[in-house]
Amino acid sequence: MNTHTFTPTANAIASATLARAAHTVAPALEAAVGRLSPALQGPVLHHLAGGGKGVRAALALVSATAAGATEETGVVGAVAIELVHNFSLIHDDIMDGDTERRHRSTVWSEFGVGPAIIVGDALAALALQVLLDEPTAERVEAARCLVQATQVMIAGQADDMAFESRDAITVQECLDMEFAKTSALLSCAVSLGPILAGAPDGTIAALAEFGSHFGTAFQAVDDMLGIWGEPSRTGKPVGNDLLQHKKTLPVSIALARAGDDALELRALLGGDLSPADVARARVLIEECGARAETIALADAHLDMALAALERVELVAGPKSELVAIAQFATERDR
Numbered sequence: 572m573n574t575h576t577f578t579p580t581a582n583a584i585a586s587a588t589l590a591r592a593a594h595t596v597a598p599a600l601e602a603a604v605g606r607l608s609p610a611l612q613g614p615v616l617h618h619l620a621g622g623g624k625g626v627r628a629a630l631a632l633v634s635a636t637a638a639g640a641t642e643e644t645g646v647v648g649a650v651a652i653e654l655v656h657n658f659s660l661i662h663d664d665i666m667d668g669d670t671e672r673r674h675r676s677t678v679w680s681e682f683g684v685g686p687a688i689i690v691g692d693a694l695a696a697l698a699l700q701v702l703l704d705e706p707t708a709e710r711v712e713a714a715r716c717l718v719q720a721t722q723v724m725i726a727g728q729a730d731d732m733a734f735e736s737r738d739a740i741t742v743q744e745c746l747d748m749e750f751a752k753t754s755a756l757l758s759c760a761v762s763l764g765p766i767l768a769g770a771p772d773g774t775i776a777a778l779a780e781f782g783s784h785f786g787t788a789f790q791a792v793d794d795m796l797g798i799w800g801e802p803s804r805t806g807k808p809v810g811n812d813l814l815q816h817k818k819t820l821p822v823s824i825a826l827a828r829a830g831d832d833a834l835e836l837r838a839l840l841g842g843d844l845s846p847a848d849v850a851r852a853r854v855l856i857e858e859c860g861a862r863a864e865t866i867a868l869a870d871a872h873l874d875m876a877l878a879a880l881e882r883v884e885l886v887a888g889p890k891s892e893l894v895a896i897a898q899f900a901t902e903r904d905r
Contacts (some may be wrong), residue, residue, distance in 0.1 A: 578700040585899030588631055588892045592629035595642055596649045598816060600628075603650050603701050607693055614682045621673035626789075626900055627652045627760040634778050635898070637889035648713055648763030655721055656756060658694035660727070661667040661687055666732065667707030667815055669807065682898035695721065713766045720803040722901040727751025738826075738837060745823040746787070753793070754786025761785075781893065784876035788901045791869035794819035795862065798853055810849035820868070832859055853890045863864070873901050 582755040594752045604615050635645030644884035663669075664677040665687055671677060679687035702714045734740050742746075761782035796804075797812030797819055812819050820825075822840070826833055836855045839848050856862060876897055881891055 579606075581895045581898050582722065582902075584850075584895035586890060588633060588896060589624055589626065589899075590627050590630045592649065593625045595632060596625070596628045596646060596653065599646050599650045600653060601666070603654065603697055606700070607697065611690055611693050614678050614686055617675070617681060618657060618672075618678050618690075621675045623673065623899070625653065626896060627656050627757065628894060629793040630757065630760040630782065630893070631763045632732065633889045633892045634761045635768050637765070637778070637885040637893060638768045638770040638774055639886055640764070640767035640768035640770075644768050645764040645876045647701060647710070647766050648760075651702045651713070651717055651755070652703070652760045652763060653695045654698035655717060655724075656730075658691040658698070659724060659756075661691040661694070662849040663728070667725045671807070671853065673810050698784045709767050709769055712762050716759050716762055718756045718768060721756035723751045724753075727753070727755070731817070735816045739820065740818045740823050740826075742820070742823050742827055745818060745820050749790045749820065750787060751784070753790040754783045757786035758782035768885075774883050774885070776853040777879050780879040780882075781897075784879065785901070788872040788876065788897070791820050791865050792901050793871070794821055795865055798822075799862070809846075810844075810853060812839070813849050814844055821861040821865045823858050824864050825859050830859075869901055873897060 586650070595885055600619075605614060607615060631652050632642045632645040632651035635648070636642055658866055659674065662676050664672055665679045665684055669677055670680040676691055677687075682690075698717060702710050702717065727748050727750070730744075731752055734744070734748065758779045759782070762775055762779045765778055796811065797807075798810055798821055799815065800807075802809055806812060812822070822836075826840075832855050836852055839852050839855075845851065877894060880893060885893075
């Protein structure tokens with residue numbers, strides 16, 4: 572059962588913070604994209620026009636102010652993390668064969684696989700270029716953090732792909748993969764602000780831990796949306812993760828159960844799924860308690876994320892914004 576109360580006030584704070592961050596980062600992000608060759612700018616702008624919440628960019632800005640600096644200090648980190656995040660999305664769409672994202676055609680389906688690969692590569696390189704234009708000690712450390720997180724993210728994506736061909740994975744394997752695929756980059760996002768601000772190591776570590784646990788909670792909720800999310804909200808077919816044989820958290824929990832239901836689910840996921848198969852799989856996963864357990868795990872990691880913020884002294888206003896963003900992003904359509 573969800574133990575968190577998501578108040579209209581918290582949601583309003585998060586929405587306002589995300590909107591302010593998007594407005595603040597937009598000119599710098601536009602300027603960065605303008606540095607790409609004309610052949611690449613069109614596909615990038617097509618992708619970015621789909622929007623998105625901009626959670627990672629907001630975390631970079633707010634974490635800088637939470638550490639006592641100005642938002643401007645975090646802008647270069649916000650741009651860099653957004654570029655890496657969007658590189659990963661463009662490549663993910665190719666690997667998953669998704670033709671739509673945010674109700675728009677994906678880059679590969681609109682411009683071709685080759686151009687989409689090059690566009691993603693260009694964004695990853697541009698992120699480092701933006702950070703290292705002025706190679707101060709803080710920016711070099713921020714670049715190191717970003718490169719390390721990107722490598723972990725790529726390793727997580729490799730595991731995710733490898734798991735698709737396995738009958739089942741353990742819940743711990745799933746958590747490890749999802750930490751790498753999602754939590755590492757969110758932890759980096761919330762670390763970039765204090766790193767660029769020259770904050771003490773303890774402050775950076777506490778904010779990184781906040782981002783890590785927030786990322787696990789965020790991915791757990793995302794896994795639920797991949798099975799039970801409404802297509803009108805997710806922009807993807809019903810049960811999209813099941814159709815792609817993704818071993819997400821609810822699936823790995825359900826397959827770890829003993830009994831006939833787990834055997835039936837394993838059989839269903841072993842081949843191509845019809846709409847009726849998807850519907851049956853959703854029922855099996857929910858009835859065995861895997862959906863409830865996934866929600867409980869998301870709530871537990873959200874608690875740990877918020878607890879990390881209490882370990883160090885942070886500026887009160889930005890701290891409340893970090894709390895609101897974490898609650899808002901993990902509430903999505905439960």
